[in-house]
Amino acid sequence: MVESTEEHVVVHIGLDDIDSPFNGCTTHFTYMFIKKYLLMNENIEFIDYPNLVRLNPSIPFKTRGNGAVALRIKVRKPYKDVLIKALTNSLTDYINAYDVKSKYSPGVAIVEGNIPVELSRIYMKALTDYVHIDYLRNLLNKVNNIELPLGISRGVIGALAAIGWPQDTDCTYELLAYRLIGNIGRERCIDWNSLREVDVKYKDYVFNNYDHVEDVPLVAPHGSDPVLLGIRGNDPEILVKYFNELNLCEAVDGWMIYRTNQGTDAHLVLRSIDDVRPYRTLCVETSVKSRPKVLRGAHVVIEIHSSPKTYAAFYADTSLTNVARDLNVDDEVIICGSVKQWSNNTNVLNVEKLYIKRKIIKEIHNPKCPKCGKRMKSLGRDKGFKCVRCGFKSKEITKDINISIISLNSLHVVKTSKMKHLSKPLSRYGRERKCSYLIPTSKWIEVYV
Ligand SMILES: [Zn+2]
Numbered sequence: 001m002v003e004s005t006e007e008h009v010v011v012h013i014g015l016d017d018i019d020s021p022f023n024g025c026t027t028h029f030t031y032m033f034i035k036k037y038l039l040m041n042e043n044i045e046f047i048d049y050p051n052l053v054r055l056n057p058s059i060p061f062k063t064r065g066n067g068a069v070a071l072r073i074k075v076r077k078p079y080k081d082v083l084i085k086a087l088t089n090s091l092t093d094y095i096n097a098y099d100v101k102s103k104y105s106p107g108v109a110i111v112e113g114n115i116p117v118e119l120s121r122i123y124m125k126a127l128t129d130y131v132h133i134d135y136l137r138n139l140l141n142k143v144n145n146i147e148l149p150l151g152i153s154r155g156v157i158g159a160l161a162a163i164g165w166p167q168d169t170d171c172t173y174e175l176l177a178y179r180l181i182g183n184i185g186r187e188r189c190i191d192w193n194s195l196r197e198v199d200v201k202y203k204d205y206v207f208n209n210y211d212h213v214e215d216v217p218l219v220a221p222h223g224s225d226p227v228l229l230g231i232r233g234n235d236p237e238i239l240v241k242y243f244n245e246l247n248l249c250e251a252v253d254g255w256m257i258y259r260t261n262q263g264t265d266a267h268l269v270l271r272s273i274d275d276v277r278p279y280r281t282l283c284v285e286t287s288v289k290s291r292p293k294v295l296r297g298a299h300v301v302i303e304i305h306s307s308p309k310t311y312a313a314f315y316a317d318t319s320l321t322n323v324a325r326d327l328n329v330d331d332e333v334i335i336c337g338s339v340k341q342w343s344n345n346t347n348v349l350n351v352e353k354l355y356i357k358r359k360i361i362k363e364i365h366n367p368k369c370p371k372c373g374k375r376m377k378s379l380g381r382d383k384g385f386k387c388v389r390c391g392f393k394s395k396e397i398t399k400d401i402n403i404s405i406i407s408l409n410s411l412h413v414v415k416t417s418k419m420k421h422l423s424k425p426l427s428r429y430g431r432e433r434k435c436s437y438l439i440p441t442s443k444w445i446e447v448y449v
Helices: 026-038 077-098 117-128 133-142 154-164 192-201 236-245 321-325
Strands: 008-016 044-046 051-054 067-076 107-112 172-179 227-233 252-260 281-287 300-304 310-314 332-341 347-365 400-413 445-447
Touching: 008 026, 008 077, 008 154, 026 067, 026 077, 026 172, 026 252, 026 445, 051 154, 067 077, 067 154, 077 107, 107 154, 117 133, 117 154, 117 281, 133 154, 172 236, 192 236, 227 236, 236 252, 281 300, 281 347, 300 321, 310 321, 310 332, 321 347
Parallel strands: 051 252, 310 347
Antiparallel strands: 008 067, 008 107, 044 067, 051 067, 172 227, 172 252, 252 445, 281 332, 300 310, 332 347, 347 400
């Protein structure tokens, strides 16, 4: 990581919760701020791509997509205060212009110099658990190189978590193209056929941009989001080619590439079965306690061995229900997802990934005739069996039960269109990598207007 020098100071800027229900979003503000103040600015130098850091998707009052942003830059020392002033002024303007509602609490955090270890902890907690505002207050008492120009808010948690995202972990990239202000709210004009074709062309380098099974594009958000589209992939240079080969029938303001924890399963940490709590994201190693129960709407629920009582829910639209319906009692599994609490206070794990380690296969047949070997016929419940070949009858004889255990080690994931930003798609298994981050801005941002 780049260190501060006599003339320069390394500054990390964290931003979160700059959303409103209908307009604006944290990444759009980031793009607008970089475009206006940081490009071609000789006082600053980027030492990383802008980071788009996804946090716990199961927190109910999250912003859309629950993504926070971190900017990592080297600033000429006398310019630092000017920069922070520009940041807070732009933010105020943005909030007014885009009607960022008071329900959201924009968070800005600035860290100068080395990133305190406490920030990697708040990242892990904000990624996989619920962070209470007192946790934040406690952290702020311990660390002295954090500035909060807008004060304490829930958004500061995400802002600090984004800064604390560890640099040496698996990561991916996303190119976000922003709409012209006048187009925001209008129907998006993208040639979906070109998207499908380009996606096939670069399929080894990109993920979750197009669901080719269901023939559904996944790149465009809905409604009045200022993002026209987002292309996710493992290689930033491919993303630029991909974007340039698309047929867009509307002009864009520009695009920017983020380095991100999307598609990495960072949120699925292995926890003990005793650590299942509402709002946590996790994987647990357990076994099936009850036979699958099919609920109204074709959702499937099983109870797993745990204390307190925990159910695993497989939703009908995730494509996991077929596998779930075939689970047997005592099957050994690893189940991953996020924990919700249902109205009767039971914990329910909404399953994103199911790994079946060992499966118990129970085969039940009518008994074979002890005299002639032919399979016998049941005479009805508790009435015994009769051989149709030799006529032998018995009430004592019982059914043959054959139990076989097979090691499956099979992995099942929700279908592409239902995947969360953080979920690792099957195509990324074996392609995990640490990203490089010292690159010139010309490689990751393009401004057209
Ligand atoms: Zn017989």
